[in-house]
Amino acid sequence: MNLFFTESVKYLEKNFEYSKYKLDRFCDGELYLKLETDVKNREVFVITNTMAPSDNILELTFLLDALTRQNAKINLFFTYFGYSRQDRINEEGEALSAEVISRILRLFDINKIFILHPHSDKLSYYLNFKPIIPFSIFAELAKNFDFIVSPDKGGAALVKKIAELSNTKFFSLTKKRIDHDNVAFIEGSENVSGKRILIIDDMITTGSTIIKSAELLYKNGASIVDVAATHGVFCSGAIEKLENSSINKIYVTDSIKQNQIPDKFEVISIAPIIEKEIYRYNSYRIT
Secondary structure (H helix, E strand, O other): EEEEOOOHHHHHHHOEEEEEEEEEEEOOOOOOEEEHHHHHOOEEEEEEEEOOOOOHHHHHHHHHHHHHOOOOOOEEEEEEEOOOOOOOOOOOOOOOOOEEEEEEHHOOOOEEEEEEEOOOOHHHHOOOEEEEEEEEHHHHHOOOOOOOOOOOHHHHHHHHHHHHHHHOEEOOEEEEEEEOOOOOEEEOOOOOOOOEEEEEEEEOOOOOOHHHHHHHHHOOOEEEEEEEEEEOOOOOHHHHHHHHHOOOOOOEEEOOEEEEEOOOEEOOOOOHHOOOOOHHHHHHOOO
């Protein structure tokens, strides 16, 4: 079994034995890719992250092509599946970007696809994959809190499962969303006075939702509000907003590389999750 890490997840290589390929750029900006490991007729795992910039998607498709030409049996592990939030048409004239990326992937004969905590509930309409939810990470954190909370009803099933694993109480807040980045109001009904609260979500983008959630919980008497999310996207000044917010501590995984973030943030490695899934896949394949 050979492992390849694309440029977007090179920081994870140190945890594994891996194979190499050359990625270069011509003077006109075009990417050039060439395998440096012989994988002819071998099975491979490609670990990748297709978050912007779009070079990450191009690199992945070129790598898949090179592996296909070696008749390799290809498995894909996405630490973050970029464009998954664009999974439906909201206004006439929009591109269905999640379906487009999935269609590109379907051009290749991929044996199995794993996606770490996919945001979209519609992505499975476009692509056959196994979702990997980091329940073990969340459950271990949840043991230190009185309640775990979903910032919206969409995450209710997630926090319910984590509550069962950690023997912790849970509930969900409700919200009204104005657009992709703005929330009009959030409300909840549980008695949280004097309680330690952990808000759990799949990703943090602008931070607006969880900041408003934390403010509501503090307003209702919560003593401590922490946040845990799988994907720290952190755009539109999110890190600064979160640093200056009332949230006590923020936990994210390194599904997306995090550089120079404040002490309020703690980054948890997903290397054990990747290793576990590859081991589990190999064990199943052998049996």
